[in-house]
Amino acid sequence: MTSTDAITHDNDHSASPTPAHTAFTARLAAGAHLLNLDCGDGVDLCWLRDGGFRVTACEPELALARSASRRSGQAVRVCPIAGMRSVLPYDGIWLSRPTNLAGQQATDTLRHLATLLKPGALLALPVATDLAATMAQLAEQLTEDEIPLAICAEQPAQSAAASSYLLLTRTTA
Template structure:
């Protein structure tokens, strides 16, 4: 696969199951990581919610006083988030992002994990370009070591810490790369090992 790719079965799952997915929600509790992430940003910073899903994280960020641009590849989930937020959600696949120096931060909770492995560095390069100098990226991945599908048929790239580090090194000049491990779950209600990554587009000289 190339950067100009995504997994159509995974996208079809979220379109078909959008209402049920939003009703149950991703049971991974991201409230603490989100608060910690926002605490590292300037008040009122402009955040791209990449893979905004049903819009619950966008809503929390807006309530906290941040400017938020929600974006999702699933038209079904974007419609639900638009109703929740009272604003239009951008419907776009991640490999189509063309923004340049537009955002102070990017929140990519449980979204980049669905991208084909060999597409990830190119998408990270796009996100690097979309950030303003000094902008911060948060991304979470289900850990593993080799790609595969879950019991619901969704594709996951399942990286190791070494995989993540190599993808970022191959994508762009990031600084302050931090990779942490955590325990949690997901929509399939199975215990899950997570990798939490933060990185910064270096400030201009």
């Protein structure tokens, strides 16, 4: 390994937890293994790791993956959501950026995310549009397409300053 291959850790990553972060992590066991998808520049990755969780991170854009690696001091996989594979399922998945939840691609993405989770594990989806409408549409989609995910009864409080998040859980079906 040359000096240019080393990942240098940048300690400047303090992000204040949002209600969604708090609701998500409150449901997890200490030391849970999480997947941070579309991790961007690594702010959520660092926040989750600082919370005592083991985190695998994935980002489709090389420049952002490099930034996340520098910020967190750990390797970040460079691949889209659809390309993410894992031998062992995760205790939870946190998506850092909204994903398209309409159409066949969304069905395929949700089905793929379910395969990456243990039964009962959490999935945190950021929502870019109207939360209530997205929730209704998603509930119908999960049922119609027989996707083994369910919308959690208790959702995080929403903040005007932060992205809205929807929590789902992996069912056994």
